[in-house]
Amino acid sequence: MLTHEDYAVGWISALPLEMRAARAVLEEMHPHLPQRPTDSNSYILGAIGGHNVVIVCLPYGIYGTTSAASVLTNMMASFPNLEFALMVGIGGGVPGTAVDVRLGDLVVSKPTGTYGGVVQYDYGKVVSGRGFQQTGALNQPPQVLLTSIAQLQADQLATTTQENPLCDILSRAFEKSPELKRGFASPGRDRDQLFAASYRHVESQETCDMCDKDQIVLRSERDPSFKEPKVHYGLIASGNQVMKDAEIRDQLAKKFDIICFEMEAAGLMNQIPASLLENKIWQGYAALTAAAYAKLLLSVVPVHSPSRAEKKKDLSAEEKACLRALVLTDPADDLNALKRRRGERVPGTCNWIIVMDEVRQWLGLLPETSKANPKTVTAADILWIFGNPGTGKSTVATAMAEELPKQPSFQRNKSNRTLAYFFCGSTIEERRTATAILRGLLYQLIQQRQELIRFVHSKYEERGDKLFTSFDALWNALVQIGRESSSGEKYLLIDALDECEPESQDMLLTQISQTFDSERNSNCGIHFLITSRPYPEIGRYLGEYSHKDLASYPKVARDLQMFINRRLGEISKKNRYPESVITEVSKILQEKAEGTFLWVGIACAELIPVRSRDVMKRLKALPQGLHSLYKNLLDTAFDNDEENESILQMLSFIATSRRALTVAELADACERYNDEDHESRIAFTREDIEMCRLMIVVENGIVRLLHKYVKDFLLSARDGTLLDELKVHATLASRCIHHLIADGTKDAFLNYAVLHWPDHAVLAKNTFRIPTEQEIFFELTSKERDHWLSLYRRMRIFSGIPEGFSVFHVAARWGIEEVARFALDCIGKRPDNHYYHDDEFRASNAGTPLQEAAK
Incomplete structure (x- = not known):
């Protein structure tokens, strides 16, 4: 829940029309907060570009510098952490000057040699013989705004006639709120008529339809290829009265080099740094374009929003609960387990990686001109380090995870960088999905900078645990954290991305590519370093960024x-x-x-x-080469072919299981030593595992492959000597069903069998067959299958499986063709009815198998 202290940007509108325009460009709307009794303002709260924004409007009918100053005073008291305020709205342009200002154009205050961007033209004194003299000076906008305006100016010069981010913002506003078009769309250039300054317009008219058309000043047509609105930068004049005299306007404009007049900014400049941006039919469009520019400006202003969490040493109870729910696996623990399994890094090795040009560029420690690859998006966005199996990629990643935090550029008192890392693992369920990666990175970032919890906690309050299963929600939280510049740049290291599940791998790479393509002209605060094998499906995404073959480094x-x-x-x-x-x-x-x-x-x-x-x-x-070496080890390790085949099957189960198996589960799955008691079976299975110690290890009772290459070796079809992955899945599916039919209450493998037999049946494709002894499980009516479904509902309470879930429903939900074929054969053997009727198998929720298949 946000508080008054979380808002850092003020936005002041003079008219309700301007406030409506401001609301239209908000990216998020926030709920109202309790108000102080002495604060008479009315606020709209929201967010733009990562900034929490508070919008306020002047009292109806009470305008001018005094009114604006009063409104701002109340706003600053209620929102004590405001860093700056924007005065956004409608002004009166000065035509005929060196700047070609026309109706609907934008004017942004810009400091000159004499004035800070806004001049109060009606504040001064009368001096004998010299008339009225303007006195005093107004503050200029803060440096962060001036720098951001300069960036927008530079972007404006660099864009083509086909590009106009302001037009994009206006289009999105109209798409979001189509009703805006009635009062906020451009009236068109033909409604922009400039009359001679000396001409006195017809009074009591909102438009100039009744005015003398002979007094219209002819102006050159604008380039039709240019997409309006046009932005001008210069001095804005502010006063307590509406400027209605064109001749006086032109005199003052010439004297002060003014390009726009308005009524409120002078009342603000000496209280809080501010920046600014009449023909009635143009007011709505002018208000909306001004709001669009303000949104564009905030999108490039670094986020320095203060938060309550920054001022607290400890998280609240609710925030701690959110952090506990976020944790799927602790990357620090995973790193220690990796080192224990593969051995500690030899002292002195891999330290060189952190001083290589590519890594220094990734860290932003090299100037732009020192890029190793001129095709990279920016100096430090993405770095891909790839290498073949066993060449030390994870050791290099380990070195960076351990050594980078020790570098001066990562010391909190010297820099503002944070490192988070994640080590993928193909055999570990908690380390092979895109959501697992994001959860691990977010957890590490929040551990180091607890104030960042607010970006996750606010979403957690709305969505609960469902937040942590949504890739998009987690990615949005990560992007918001990246843009929160007060906590500095975030450097994210992902090791062995190739060990991530293919669907998750593609999802993550697609999102990274899309995000960095859209951020080419602005730093999103996130920097990825990814290691993997040189797979083409990864290279398609990362090849356009800075990349390096690990083997090309001589120090390897x-x-x-x-x-x-x-x-x-x-x-x-x-x-x-x-x-x-x-x-x-x-x-x-x-x-x-x-x-x-x-x-x-x-x-x-x-x-x-x-x-x-x-x-x-x-x-x-x-022999040379990993494949030949592993084959040699297997060929010489066992006494006979039968034992060799049995050990190979155990290894294949470990390699293809949907999650890591315990020693007890593996013993039950392999169905070895069935005549022995439970303790003996476990002991003998451990001995089998010990014989394969160069391929598998046991950690806390869990059996894992030593390296991903072991899986590649076991499941490759090279020379026709190793295992067929489809047949392994078929065997595992059959073993699972066997245990379900037996229903041994002390069977350690039962839990796995309940949840994963359908997965293995699907992955086996056409190699899955139903043996005679298991047909009872797939009959049209089966108490064994009903018992399995009751166990499945108990273990997966959100599975949505109703009562009456038939064998055809099972075939449809998991897409198991063999089950559908067998069940149809069962129908064909019925003496009274040989045809399949969908309605006959309707479940308790009224869903039929064909509806299940359609879902």
């Missing part, structure tokens, strides 16, 4: 040698290798590794039990 070879020396030193210390053996082994490892750290790690593990006199023979027998 040095790191590999340091890694060999470290591992070899540990082995030789235990096995007492002679110096000559150490030298020769080091040389062979370097030659056979082909730049692959994983190969060296596996090879060194193979050498541990080998005597020094046999080490050269064993090492030379190891």
